[in-house]
Amino acid sequence: MKRSKPLYFLTALILSIVALVSGITISAGYDRLDALTSLERVEREHKSLWQRIFESMQNLNWADLFNKLAGVIDWEDFFSHLPANFDWAGFLNSLPADFDWSDFWKHLPKNFDWKGFFEGLPDNFDFRNFLKYAPSDFDYSKLPWGNMTADQLAGIPWDQIPLDQFANIPFEQFSRDQLLNVPWDQLPPEVLGNVPWDKLTDEQWYMLLENPNFPWGPLVGLLGLGLWKYLPDGFRLPEGVLPEGVVPEHDHIWGEWITVDPTCDAPGYRYHRCTFNGCTETQKDDNFTISPLGHKFDANSICERCHRRRLVITSHGTPQGGVTYNGAAHIVEGYDYDEEMLLPEHHVQVSGYYNNAIDVGTYRNTFYATVIDENGNVVSDNYVIDKEYGKIVVTPRKLVITTDSKEKKFDGSSFSVEDLGEPHIIGGDGLVKGHELYAFEFDISDIVLGSWQNSLLYVRIGPPDSAGGHIDMTKNYAIECIAGDLHIYR
Ligand SMILES: [Zn+2]
Ligand SMILES: [Zn+2]
Numbered sequence: 001m002k003r004s005k006p007l008y009f010l011t012a013l014i015l016s017i018v019a020l021v022s023g024i025t026i027s028a029g030y031d032r033l034d035a036l037t038s039l040e041r042v043e044r045e046h047k048s049l050w051q052r053i054f055e056s057m058q059n060l061n062w063a064d065l066f067n068k069l070a071g072v073i074d075w076e077d078f079f080s081h082l083p084a085n086f087d088w089a090g091f092l093n094s095l096p097a098d099f100d101w102s103d104f105w106k107h108l109p110k111n112f113d114w115k116g117f118f119e120g121l122p123d124n125f126d127f128r129n130f131l132k133y134a135p136s137d138f139d140y141s142k143l144p145w146g147n148m149t150a151d152q153l154a155g156i157p158w159d160q161i162p163l164d165q166f167a168n169i170p171f172e173q174f175s176r177d178q179l180l181n182v183p184w185d186q187l188p189p190e191v192l193g194n195v196p197w198d199k200l201t202d203e204q205w206y207m208l209l210e211n212p213n214f215p216w217g218p219l220v221g222l223l224g225l226g227l228w229k230y231l232p233d234g235f236r237l238p239e240g241v242l243p244e245g246v247v248p249e250h251d252h253i254w255g256e257w258i259t260v261d262p263t264c265d266a267p268g269y270r271y272h273r274c275t276f277n278g279c280t281e282t283q284k285d286d287n288f289t290i291s292p293l294g295h296k297f298d299a300n301s302i303c304e305r306c307h308r309r310r311l312v313i314t315s316h317g318t319p320q321g322g323v324t325y326n327g328a329a330h331i332v333e334g335y336d337y338d339e340e341m342l343l344p345e346h347h348v349q350v351s352g353y354y355n356n357a358i359d360v361g362t363y364r365n366t367f368y369a370t371v372i373d374e375n376g377n378v379v380s381d382n383y384v385i386d387k388e389y390g391k392i393v394v395t396p397r398k399l400v401i402t403t404d405s406k407e408k409k410f411d412g413s414s415f416s417v418e419d420l421g422e423p424h425i426i427g428g429d430g431l432v433k434g435h436e437l438y439a440f441e442f443d444i445s446d447i448v449l450g451s452w453q454n455s456l457l458y459v460r461i462g463p464p465d466s467a468g469g470h471i472d473m474t475k476n477y478a479i480e481c482i483a484g485d486l487h488i489y490r
Helices: 005-022 030-035 038-046 049-055 062-069 075-081 088-094 102-107 114-119 127-133 150-154 163-168 176-181 189-194 202-209 216-229
Strands: 258-260 268-273 282-290 309-315 335-337 347-351 361-365 368-372 383-388 390-395 397-402 406-409 424-428 436-442 450-454 456-462 477-482 484-489
Touching: 049 075, 062 088, 075 102, 088 114, 102 127, 127 150, 150 176, 163 189, 176 202, 189 216, 309 347, 335 347, 368 383, 397 456, 424 477, 456 477
Parallel strands: 309 383, 397 477, 406 484
Antiparallel strands: 258 268, 268 282, 309 335, 347 368, 361 390, 397 424, 436 456, 450 484
16 A cells, blocks of 8 residues: 555554553554554554544543644544443543534534433533534534533523523522623513522522613513512512502602692691502601681582582471480481572482480480482582481480388387388389389388388389399489388387
């Protein structure tokens, strides 16, 4: 075989490398080569460099090999002899960090086994450098996504990261610069939704705030109020990014005080409003009030300020002298007002008269009043309705009670309770139905000789209650007692 000298020299160089790295104890050089048997020489000349490297891979010193290769790898040769169980870890770990991958990509076979390759990746593998010459049709889904560090991910073009991989990207490891360099505003909504927002730290959220292009609006649109469970307490979004109706948790930011003037019948006050985006909260100043102005009626009883018409409605009361207690509520219906104050087709409606005037006493006959028009619409706002309440007077029920007259011969003792019997109702208005005289006490004094009156110290009147006692209604009775005579003689 005819050979030119440079080629022969190259072969010698290659052989010397193989010998060096494979631990085979032959030394390179013309002399030694000449000493090989012709068979060996034929075999060697028919084996390429990488074929021979792969065959003698045990105890191979990769670092030394790359040093000798000076960064030049014949990838075509490499790939054509690559064994299935190739030690990618040893290979990749020994490559210089700035290795030129351009020829790797150029000669990469279509059926290349990426699995072994990526399993052998060193921890700090520089994906940015590795992918620099990757063809545009490279299938990025093959990359070991779940195992990448933030730094490694940052080296991968964001538009090449498969959508379903965003949930696995360790954003929580990202530095401020890395976070700011993610093209957030270019990520489609489904990708934004896949980002593991729950893993970001409070500090990182504030970092994102520094990115003027961060898509807060779309993110709020996507996560709604759900976003706020991730945000730090008191975190404020930039102005104008919240959609209407979305009010996140926040510390209110109060604006200027706004004073509301008093009206005829309502006090003036002041309030401030939260200026946080989307918040509608207001807060009243409890220490600030201006008294109502009061109506200022003219000669026609129309207010000069609010132009409402003064309408006095007076409810009726009980007749002179009141009504007698009867155990039930006295409801007095009826009212008066000045019809001339009503506008045409307006009518007064009164309801809800006072319904608790039962016991003896004086009550205000309160009521509700509205003014309605001919269609039944409430038009009370046209009027200042002044209510005047009639009086309901409930007077006590008269009761005339008498006690028996008794006499006996002096025996050293006074009358006993048994001697005196019971008091009797003999007149007045009588007991209310269901009431009874259920307790009494005579004035049995120590007088044992002579005459005195059979006085009652007290009586109790009322209906029985469910507990076996009575409800004391005595206060509703005006009791007149006609006492009998008691006489003890010698
Ligand atoms: Zn607020
Ligand atoms: Zn007024």
